Amino acid sequence: MNTQTYQIAHRFREVILNGTWIANTNYKDQLSGLYWEIATQKINSLNTIAVLAQHIHYYISGILNVFNGGTLDIKDKYSFDFPPIQSQNQWEEFLNKFWNDTERFAVFVEQMPEEKLNDVFVDEKYGTYRKNIESMIEHSYYHLGQIVLIKKLLLQNR
Template identity: 45%
Template sequence: MTSTAQLAKHLRELYFGGNWTWSNFKDQLEGISWQEASTKVHSFNTIATLIYHMNYYTDAASKALNGEGFNTQDELSFEHPPIRFREDWDELVEKTFNLAEVFARQIEQLPDELLFETFMDEKYGTYYRTILGIIEHAHYHLGQIALIKKLLKEPFVPWVKPTETEEEVMNYIHKLDELQRIPFHPREKIAENLDQAHALISSYLHSSYHLLLRSDFDVFLEKGRFTVLNTFHGGIVFLKVPEAIERVDLEFFSDRSVINASVTFASDQRAYENVKNNPDAGKMESTEWNLIKLFPHMHRYPQRVQRMLLVILKKMTITIFESDQNTPYMQLENEFPVKLSIDNQLVSSENIRLTER
């Protein structure tokens, strides 16, 4: 076997299996959902970003072997389109394996005597050094992906203690009560409120997860709060004239990492002014929140921490109704409860309070 054929074989085994370490991209990427691929763990790059980064250099080397020059900028290698759907992730994975196969074919067609010639420019060294460097680079990031995958797949982080004393239980109830007193207004002092929440919640997480919680709050500050605001102000609640509401529900389903947000009106006969642009509107209106857009790592926290994050969403919902009532699209007629449930079990209910018109 020629040296170039051996290098091509090494590259294929790295991507498709059969190498000495028995770790390869085909096995490691199997079973990773698009949500997991785009989830940031601690300060690490996401799996999708690492894959894109590797592809950037593999593609550049492949183009160089086609005579297109070797032009790379490291900062560009981490910039990629967002992964928003399963199709985005599937397309990236398919491209990864196609690039690897094309590059392997190019390598095995090179004559051995070229390996120790200069690759494009003296600063890159020889063909051998560059090709082997691309393979070593991929091995390095494969190890990172394997570790990130394990972190993403691991079960909930355990409590600080497996059993709790009565004092510890009372302490949790006290902190939950403190959390419920924070307004979480989507437009006012939300960053300050999230800092307060971080201090309360982080005591129930191992220190290694504090940065993860902070990154979740950054996502919520940047995007998540607007998901909640737009749902209840002009979304499923659009009240140009007063109309009675029976209840608002936030239903968390842990198996799917989604929240069903719904409003149930008091009557099937909706006010014309409120539904003329949506004639199909009925007694109940609902929408589904994907937690990737709210708290991306929700599934990795203990149940008590999950409940505290859900309280934040409930309090923000209540604040939106109470602060925006009597505005053009929030003409409330009555007080009503906002109910929070987890896997079909009601955990809390709190009434919206009306102010005088």
């Protein structure tokens, strides 16, 4: 299959679930098997790995809500506000939700009629579906780079 929506969905899966083409890694590679104490450890004023992952999930979940017929309820000012993760179990539950929502997002994009990519996303000020989906991919790579660096800093001292 070589449709635009399939290609975009594939790129989205790459950054979160299974790719190595752009960054030589992905969220799942970086976060699976990571102990919650490391994911939540603070370095100076940097965000934690957990907060960055939750931040990306926040946007995936918000856009997914629109895909499923809901409203756009996400706000930038709340995109870093999450209850603290306090156990390995909570961390694993979050990661499972992150992976599952990512796959649901990708499946929606994959099955979307190509012409919908150029439709307005919720309101003209937000641009098109294409712009929002591609921005989600770019935004994810941006924070993936931060996660990789923070993880290196945390693990070099162990």
